[in-house]
Amino acid sequence: MYSITVRNNILIAHSLPGEVFGPAQSMHGATYIVDAEFYSKEVNKYNIIMDLGVVTEILSDVLKFYSYKNLDEIEEFKNTITSTEFLAKDIFDKISSKLQRDYLEDYNKLHKIKIILTESNVAWASYEQKINETK
Numbered sequence: 001m002y003s004i005t006v007r008n009n010i011l012i013a014h015s016l017p018g019e020v021f022g023p024a025q026s027m028h029g030a031t032y033i034v035d036a037e038f039y040s041k042e043v044n045k046y047n048i049i050m051d052l053g054v055v056t057e058i059l060s061d062v063l064k065f066y067s068y069k070n071l072d073e074i075e076e077f078k079n080t081i082t083s084t085e086f087l088a089k090d091i092f093d094k095i096s097s098k099l100q101r102d103y104l105e106d107y108n109k110l111h112k113i114k115i116i117l118t119e120s121n122v123a124w125a126s127y128e129q130k131i132n133e134t135k
Contacts, residue, residue, distance in 0.1 A: 002039065002049050004048075005035050005036065005038075006056045010063050014030070027072070030119060034063060034118075036114075038055060058099065084119060085125045092127050113131065
């Protein structure tokens with residue numbers, strides 16, 4: 001299996017309602033390192049999975065939606081607990097949609113995409129999904 005990974009970061013604010021979140025129930029900031037990993041069983045005619053410049057730009061464009069925003073104020077997230085796991089899946093969905101819309105041929109050759117959000121050197125969460133497979 002081949003893979004490529006691109007990295008960026010976001011700074012967000014949010015609150016996480018529910019006793020399970022302890023002090024994170026209150027409004028707080030979070031800085032995430034975001035890794036997007038793209039997997040393929042084959043390389044294309046250029047011996048690559050995809051153009052690194054393209055996936056770097058896609059990740060950057062998707063992350064603009066979140067960066068420097070209070071997620072509690074985004075209409076799309078009203079009444080949603082924006083946990084790290086939730087955000088990893090949401091980023092996956094937005095990247096997948098963009099790839100399907102603008103780079104369908106490359107998207108169809110992918111085996112899996114994995115999104116990792118690192119909160120610190122000791123804590124991170126991720127979401128991964130095979131292409132054309134739900135849950």
